[in-house]
Amino acid sequence: MKLGIIIGSVRKERVSDRVAKWVANEAQNLEDTEVVMIDLIDYKMPFFDEAVSPQYNPKRQIDPEAKKFVDAIAPLDAVVIVTPEYNRSYSAVLKNALDYLDFQLSKKPVQLVAHGSTGGAQAVSHLRAVLPGLGAITNPTAVMITDRVGNIISEEGE
Numbered sequence: 112m113k114l115g116i117i118i119g120s121v122r123k124e125r126v127s128d129r130v131a132k133w134v135a136n137e138a139q140n141l142e143d144t145e146v147v148m149i150d151l152i153d154y155k156m157p158f159f160d161e162a163v164s165p166q167y168n169p170k171r172q173i174d175p176e177a178k179k180f181v182d183a184i185a186p187l188d189a190v191v192i193v194t195p196e197y198n199r200s201y202s203a204v205l206k207n208a209l210d211y212l213d214f215q216l217s218k219k220p221v222q223l224v225a226h227g228s229t230g231g232a233q234a235v236s237h238l239r240a241v242l243p244g245l246g247a248i249t250n251p252t253a254v255m256i257t258d259r260v261g262n263i264i265s266e267e268g269e
């Protein structure tokens with residue numbers, strides 16, 4: 112299985128990368144699993160501005176940087192999304208990235224891992240509303256971290 116872990120924060124001093132490393136460390140216990148880290152900081156996508164919704168546009172002209180992201184999602188069998196909660200939702204950079212997808216998440220399981228002072232509960236709730244639009248299937252059980260991540264997970268994800 113090819114498991115992708117999306118880091119949903121590009122903020123300076125972010126902690127989502129620690130959470131993602133923790134998930135990756137845990138995933139190493141899974142048999143026959145290749146873990147791929149997909150850090151949104153590595154994909155400098157512009158704000159989505161295509162003329163037609165990607166799912167209805169087989170001839171789309173996609174931004175080259177966004178294509179890199181889309182091509183990274185396509186071969187995955189399953190995805191973990193690590194998301195912070197900003198102002199009662201998930202991050203704008205994550206929404207922008209998701210809007211570039213057409214069918215790359217279709218019929219694929221997605222595990223949500225959220226963090227924030229309320230455990231990222233509203234980020235999870237909003238992602239559960241959005242991801243079915245991309246055909247993804249979210250695990251009903253999300254991981255929600257209410258502790259300050261910097262206090263409980265090291266930079267190495269321990």
Ligand SMILES: Cc1cc2nc3c(=O)[nH]c(=O)nc-3n(C[C@H](O)[C@H](O)[C@H](O)COP(=O)(O)O)c2cc1C
Nearest residue numbers: 120122125126127195196197198199226227228229
């Ligand atoms: C602009 C901003 C808004 C935030 N709003 C919320 C919020 O509405 N609910 C919440 O639980 N946490 C909120 N937080 C806390 C973050 O979710 C929390 O610190 C998270 O671990 C940050 O992840 P990051 O460092 O990877 O960006 C907010 C943080 C920032 C920077």
